Amino acid sequence: MITVYGASVSPFVRKVLVVLEEKKLAYSHMPLGPHDQRDEFKSASPLGKIPALRDGDFAIADSMAIVSYIDRRYPQSPVYPESAEDAARAVWFEKFADTELGKPILTYGFQTFFGPRFFNHPTDQALADNAIKVELPPLLDYLETVANEPFLVASRCTVADIAVASMFMTLQMAGQTVDAGRWPKLQHYVAGIQGRPSFKLCAELDRKMLAATG
Ligand SMILES: N[C@@H](CCC(=O)N[C@@H](CS)C(=O)NCC(=O)O)C(=O)O
Incomplete structure (x- = not known):
């Protein structure tokens, strides 16, 4: 299951949530703020910034890296064009x-x-x-x-x-x-x-x- 860390008021978190919605993927959302001290967030976001994402054993931060991962891992309704x-x-x-x-x-x-x-x-x-x-x-x-x-x-x-x-x-x-x-x-x-x-x-x-x- 995909987990997205970060409050949607961040434009970068919003970008990730919209991508997941557009691709109709299931996910859970933890709307926390930057520098949250929970271990599962800290281990996914080395700089404490939001968003971060966890998918099984894999974790990554930064909206660009996250969207790039999501689009390659789950290719339906791609958000990056082909050409x-x-x-x-x-x-x-x-x-x-x-x-x-x-x-x-x-x-x-x-x-x-x-x-x-x-x-x-x-x-x-x-x-x-x-x-x-x-x-x-x-x-x-x-x-x-x-x-x-x-x-x-x-x-x-x-x-x-x-x-x-x-x-x-x-x-x-x-x-x-x-x-x-x-x-x-x-x-x-x-x-x-x-x-x-x-x-x-x-x-x-x-x-x-x-x-x-x-
Ligand atoms: N390039 C990053 C930017 C993330 C970012 O700066 N998020 C802000 C919230 S909008 C943050 O966590 N700021 C806390 C900090 O810079 O320490 C991305 O696209 O995810």
């Missing part, structure tokens, strides 16, 4: 979402929402403003040029869409949406991916967790 070109494009978008797009979104999210709410961390408004007003817009300008279809790569939902839409869900949790006046194609594209049942399930998990943590 060399499309597979490379999917990895491009996955990495772009996790790192370049993630930097301003996670900075903004931590400063304005997650830090104050979960870590008693005061907001640095200058840092938050710089992330949302200076760092993020050029990245959205780029995405606007590629968000012409329902999917970014290969005419079906791949890890590219899952990683990008997952990161935008974190931005939404911090109270910001993609401005449809400035980035209309991107806004429409993100709404389409987030309308999938796999994303709706994660949104419900987030809602329940936020309700439970007041």
